[in-house]
Amino acid sequence: MRQDDCYQLGEVIKTHGLNGEVSVLLDVDFPDEYQNLESVFLEQSGKLVPFFIETIQINGNKALIRFEDIESLNDAKNLVKSKIFLPLSSLPELEEGQYYFHELVGCEVFEEKQLIGIAKNVIDLNGNQLLSVEANGKEVLIPLLDEILLQADIKNQKLMVKLPEGLLDMYLEDDSDPQDDSDPQKE
Incomplete structure:
Protein backbone atom coordinates (compact mmCIF):
# COMPACT_ATOMS: atom_id res chain seq x y z
CA MET A 1 0.00 0.00 0.00
CA ARG A 2 1.36 3.38 -1.02
CA GLN A 3 0.81 6.51 1.03
CA ASP A 4 -0.69 8.22 -2.05
CA ASP A 5 -3.49 5.65 -1.93
CA CYS A 6 -4.30 6.46 1.70
CA TYR A 7 -5.50 9.24 3.96
CA GLN A 8 -4.17 10.04 7.40
CA LEU A 9 -6.52 8.93 10.15
CA GLY A 10 -4.38 10.22 13.01
CA GLU A 11 -1.18 9.76 14.95
CA VAL A 12 -0.01 7.74 17.94
CA ILE A 13 0.68 10.37 20.59
CA LYS A 14 1.75 8.31 23.62
CA THR A 15 1.76 4.95 25.31
CA HIS A 16 -0.97 4.02 27.77
CA GLY A 17 -0.33 1.67 30.65
CA LEU A 18 2.13 -1.20 30.69
CA ASN A 19 0.42 -3.71 28.38
CA GLY A 20 1.08 -2.18 24.97
CA GLU A 21 -1.88 0.14 24.51
CA VAL A 22 -1.41 3.48 22.77
CA SER A 23 -3.27 6.76 22.77
CA VAL A 24 -4.12 8.07 19.30
CA LEU A 25 -5.18 11.54 18.19
CA LEU A 26 -7.77 11.14 15.43
CA ASP A 27 -7.72 13.77 12.69
CA VAL A 28 -11.19 13.13 11.24
CA ASP A 29 -14.56 14.87 11.34
CA PHE A 30 -16.53 11.96 12.82
CA PRO A 31 -14.26 9.85 15.06
CA ASP A 32 -17.08 7.55 16.23
CA GLU A 33 -17.39 6.18 12.68
CA TYR A 34 -14.06 4.40 13.28
CA GLN A 35 -15.19 2.43 16.35
CA ASN A 36 -15.25 -0.88 14.45
CA LEU A 37 -11.88 -0.71 12.71
CA GLU A 38 -10.16 -4.03 12.29
CA SER A 39 -6.83 -2.82 10.91
CA VAL A 40 -4.85 0.29 9.97
CA PHE A 41 -1.51 1.12 8.40
CA LEU A 42 1.21 2.69 10.54
CA GLU A 43 4.08 4.56 8.98
CA GLN A 44 7.26 2.78 10.04
CA SER A 45 10.62 3.91 8.63
CA GLY A 46 8.85 5.62 5.72
CA LYS A 47 6.76 2.55 4.81
CA LEU A 48 3.15 1.68 5.57
CA VAL A 49 2.89 -1.46 7.69
CA PRO A 50 -0.46 -3.14 8.46
CA PHE A 51 -1.43 -3.43 12.13
CA PHE A 52 -4.46 -5.39 13.33
CA ILE A 53 -6.58 -3.94 16.14
CA GLU A 54 -7.49 -6.03 19.17
CA THR A 55 -9.47 -3.31 20.94
CA ILE A 56 -10.35 0.31 20.29
CA GLN A 57 -12.11 2.81 22.56
CA ILE A 58 -12.96 6.20 21.10
CA ASN A 59 -13.57 9.24 23.27
CA GLY A 60 -13.99 12.48 21.33
CA ASN A 61 -11.06 12.87 18.94
CA LYS A 62 -8.86 10.43 20.87
CA ALA A 63 -8.73 6.67 20.81
CA LEU A 64 -7.17 4.08 23.05
CA ILE A 65 -5.96 1.22 20.85
CA ARG A 66 -4.43 -2.15 21.54
CA PHE A 67 -2.79 -3.71 18.49
CA GLU A 68 -2.22 -7.44 18.03
CA ASP A 69 1.33 -8.51 18.93
CA ILE A 70 2.05 -5.25 20.81
CA GLU A 71 2.10 -6.55 24.36
CA SER A 72 4.48 -4.41 26.37
CA LEU A 73 5.33 -0.81 27.12
CA ASN A 74 8.56 -1.18 25.11
CA ASP A 75 6.65 -2.48 22.07
CA ALA A 76 4.21 0.44 22.33
CA LYS A 77 7.01 3.03 22.68
CA ASN A 78 8.18 2.11 19.17
CA LEU A 79 4.81 3.24 17.80
CA VAL A 80 4.75 6.71 19.36
CA LYS A 81 4.72 9.48 16.70
CA SER A 82 3.72 6.97 14.01
CA LYS A 83 1.14 8.33 11.61
CA ILE A 84 -1.90 6.13 11.06
CA PHE A 85 -3.43 5.66 7.61
CA LEU A 86 -6.42 4.01 5.96
CA PRO A 87 -6.95 3.32 2.25
CA LEU A 88 -8.81 6.03 0.31
CA SER A 89 -11.10 3.26 -0.92
CA SER A 90 -12.47 2.90 2.63
CA LEU A 91 -13.92 6.42 2.59
CA PRO A 92 -17.69 6.51 2.17
CA GLU A 93 -19.06 7.94 -1.08
CA LEU A 94 -20.15 11.56 -0.74
CA GLU A 95 -23.19 13.25 -2.18
CA GLU A 96 -22.91 15.55 -5.21
CA GLY A 97 -21.13 18.78 -4.28
CA GLN A 98 -19.44 17.33 -1.20
CA TYR A 99 -15.71 16.64 -0.98
CA TYR A 100 -12.98 15.43 1.31
Whole structure:
Protein backbone atom coordinates (compact mmCIF):
# COMPACT_ATOMS: atom_id res chain seq x y z
CA MET A 1 0.00 0.00 0.00
CA ARG A 2 1.36 3.38 -1.02
CA GLN A 3 0.81 6.51 1.03
CA ASP A 4 -0.69 8.22 -2.05
CA ASP A 5 -3.49 5.65 -1.93
CA CYS A 6 -4.30 6.46 1.70
CA TYR A 7 -5.50 9.24 3.96
CA GLN A 8 -4.17 10.04 7.40
CA LEU A 9 -6.52 8.93 10.15
CA GLY A 10 -4.38 10.22 13.01
CA GLU A 11 -1.18 9.76 14.95
CA VAL A 12 -0.01 7.74 17.94
CA ILE A 13 0.68 10.37 20.59
CA LYS A 14 1.75 8.31 23.62
CA THR A 15 1.76 4.95 25.31
CA HIS A 16 -0.97 4.02 27.77
CA GLY A 17 -0.33 1.67 30.65
CA LEU A 18 2.13 -1.20 30.69
CA ASN A 19 0.42 -3.71 28.38
CA GLY A 20 1.08 -2.18 24.97
CA GLU A 21 -1.88 0.14 24.51
CA VAL A 22 -1.41 3.48 22.77
CA SER A 23 -3.27 6.76 22.77
CA VAL A 24 -4.12 8.07 19.30
CA LEU A 25 -5.18 11.54 18.19
CA LEU A 26 -7.77 11.14 15.43
CA ASP A 27 -7.72 13.77 12.69
CA VAL A 28 -11.19 13.13 11.24
CA ASP A 29 -14.56 14.87 11.34
CA PHE A 30 -16.53 11.96 12.82
CA PRO A 31 -14.26 9.85 15.06
CA ASP A 32 -17.08 7.55 16.23
CA GLU A 33 -17.39 6.18 12.68
CA TYR A 34 -14.06 4.40 13.28
CA GLN A 35 -15.19 2.43 16.35
CA ASN A 36 -15.25 -0.88 14.45
CA LEU A 37 -11.88 -0.71 12.71
CA GLU A 38 -10.16 -4.03 12.29
CA SER A 39 -6.83 -2.82 10.91
CA VAL A 40 -4.85 0.29 9.97
CA PHE A 41 -1.51 1.12 8.40
CA LEU A 42 1.21 2.69 10.54
CA GLU A 43 4.08 4.56 8.98
CA GLN A 44 7.26 2.78 10.04
CA SER A 45 10.62 3.91 8.63
CA GLY A 46 8.85 5.62 5.72
CA LYS A 47 6.76 2.55 4.81
CA LEU A 48 3.15 1.68 5.57
CA VAL A 49 2.89 -1.46 7.69
CA PRO A 50 -0.46 -3.14 8.46
CA PHE A 51 -1.43 -3.43 12.13
CA PHE A 52 -4.46 -5.39 13.33
CA ILE A 53 -6.58 -3.94 16.14
CA GLU A 54 -7.49 -6.03 19.17
CA THR A 55 -9.47 -3.31 20.94
CA ILE A 56 -10.35 0.31 20.29
CA GLN A 57 -12.11 2.81 22.56
CA ILE A 58 -12.96 6.20 21.10
CA ASN A 59 -13.57 9.24 23.27
CA GLY A 60 -13.99 12.48 21.33
CA ASN A 61 -11.06 12.87 18.94
CA LYS A 62 -8.86 10.43 20.87
CA ALA A 63 -8.73 6.67 20.81
CA LEU A 64 -7.17 4.08 23.05
CA ILE A 65 -5.96 1.22 20.85
CA ARG A 66 -4.43 -2.15 21.54
CA PHE A 67 -2.79 -3.71 18.49
CA GLU A 68 -2.22 -7.44 18.03
CA ASP A 69 1.33 -8.51 18.93
CA ILE A 70 2.05 -5.25 20.81
CA GLU A 71 2.10 -6.55 24.36
CA SER A 72 4.48 -4.41 26.37
CA LEU A 73 5.33 -0.81 27.12
CA ASN A 74 8.56 -1.18 25.11
CA ASP A 75 6.65 -2.48 22.07
CA ALA A 76 4.21 0.44 22.33
CA LYS A 77 7.01 3.03 22.68
CA ASN A 78 8.18 2.11 19.17
CA LEU A 79 4.81 3.24 17.80
CA VAL A 80 4.75 6.71 19.36
CA LYS A 81 4.72 9.48 16.70
CA SER A 82 3.72 6.97 14.01
CA LYS A 83 1.14 8.33 11.61
CA ILE A 84 -1.90 6.13 11.06
CA PHE A 85 -3.43 5.66 7.61
CA LEU A 86 -6.42 4.01 5.96
CA PRO A 87 -6.95 3.32 2.25
CA LEU A 88 -8.81 6.03 0.31
CA SER A 89 -11.10 3.26 -0.92
CA SER A 90 -12.47 2.90 2.63
CA LEU A 91 -13.92 6.42 2.59
CA PRO A 92 -17.69 6.51 2.17
CA GLU A 93 -19.06 7.94 -1.08
CA LEU A 94 -20.15 11.56 -0.74
CA GLU A 95 -23.19 13.25 -2.18
CA GLU A 96 -22.91 15.55 -5.21
CA GLY A 97 -21.13 18.78 -4.28
CA GLN A 98 -19.44 17.33 -1.20
CA TYR A 99 -15.71 16.64 -0.98
CA TYR A 100 -12.98 15.43 1.31
CA PHE A 101 -10.29 17.95 2.27
CA HIS A 102 -7.52 15.82 0.75
CA GLU A 103 -9.30 16.15 -2.62
CA LEU A 104 -8.72 19.93 -2.60
CA VAL A 105 -4.93 19.54 -2.68
CA GLY A 106 -3.60 20.15 -6.18
CA CYS A 107 -6.68 22.05 -7.38
CA GLU A 108 -6.35 25.37 -9.16
CA VAL A 109 -7.98 28.16 -7.14
CA PHE A 110 -9.87 30.89 -9.03
CA GLU A 111 -11.64 34.07 -8.04
CA GLU A 112 -14.05 34.83 -10.86
CA LYS A 113 -11.86 33.94 -13.87
CA GLN A 114 -8.55 34.97 -12.30
CA LEU A 115 -6.21 32.14 -11.27
CA ILE A 116 -5.00 32.76 -7.71
CA GLY A 117 -2.78 29.71 -7.29
CA ILE A 118 -2.64 26.00 -6.47
CA ALA A 119 -4.08 24.44 -3.29
CA LYS A 120 -1.20 22.82 -1.37
CA ASN A 121 -2.70 21.74 1.95
CA VAL A 122 -5.62 22.02 4.35
CA ILE A 123 -4.66 23.28 7.79
CA ASP A 124 -6.83 22.81 10.88
CA LEU A 125 -6.32 25.52 13.50
CA ASN A 126 -8.49 24.71 16.49
CA GLY A 127 -11.44 23.67 14.33
CA ASN A 128 -10.95 26.42 11.76
CA GLN A 129 -9.97 24.92 8.42
CA LEU A 130 -7.75 26.95 6.12
CA LEU A 131 -6.79 26.19 2.55
CA SER A 132 -3.08 26.83 1.97
CA VAL A 133 -2.64 28.14 -1.58
CA GLU A 134 0.65 28.85 -3.33
CA ALA A 135 0.21 32.15 -5.15
CA ASN A 136 3.10 33.97 -6.81
CA GLY A 137 5.58 32.01 -4.68
CA LYS A 138 3.83 32.95 -1.42
CA GLU A 139 1.47 31.08 0.87
CA VAL A 140 -2.08 32.45 1.04
CA LEU A 141 -4.41 31.06 3.72
CA ILE A 142 -8.07 31.00 2.72
CA PRO A 143 -10.76 30.13 5.28
CA LEU A 144 -12.77 27.08 4.18
CA LEU A 145 -16.23 28.56 4.66
CA ASP A 146 -19.27 28.07 2.41
CA GLU A 147 -19.46 31.81 1.69
CA ILE A 148 -15.79 31.80 0.53
CA LEU A 149 -15.38 28.42 -1.19
CA LEU A 150 -18.29 28.71 -3.61
CA GLN A 151 -17.65 25.67 -5.80
CA ALA A 152 -15.35 22.66 -5.72
CA ASP A 153 -15.08 20.89 -9.07
CA ILE A 154 -12.91 18.00 -7.90
CA LYS A 155 -13.13 16.14 -11.22
CA ASN A 156 -11.62 19.10 -13.11
CA GLN A 157 -9.36 20.16 -10.20
CA LYS A 158 -10.83 23.70 -9.98
CA LEU A 159 -12.01 25.65 -6.94
CA MET A 160 -14.03 28.87 -7.18
CA VAL A 161 -13.68 31.29 -4.28
CA LYS A 162 -15.01 34.71 -3.29
CA LEU A 163 -12.35 36.18 -1.04
CA PRO A 164 -12.97 38.81 1.62
CA GLU A 165 -11.85 42.22 0.39
CA GLY A 166 -8.12 42.78 0.93
CA LEU A 167 -7.29 39.16 1.89
CA LEU A 168 -5.22 38.44 -1.19
CA ASP A 169 -3.51 41.86 -1.09
CA MET A 170 -2.50 41.24 2.52
CA TYR A 171 -0.48 38.19 1.45
CA LEU A 172 0.80 39.34 -1.92
CA GLU A 173 1.73 42.99 -1.31
CA ASP A 174 5.36 43.76 -1.97
CA ASP A 175 7.53 43.28 1.13
CA SER A 176 10.01 45.97 0.14
CA ASP A 177 9.03 49.22 1.83
CA PRO A 178 9.99 52.50 0.16
CA GLN A 179 12.76 54.41 1.89
CA ASP A 180 11.44 56.30 4.86
CA ASP A 181 12.81 59.86 4.73
CA SER A 182 11.96 60.48 8.36
CA ASP A 183 15.08 58.69 9.61
CA PRO A 184 16.12 60.51 12.83
CA GLN A 185 19.80 59.68 12.17
CA LYS A 186 19.79 61.96 9.07
CA GLU A 187 19.13 65.13 11.06
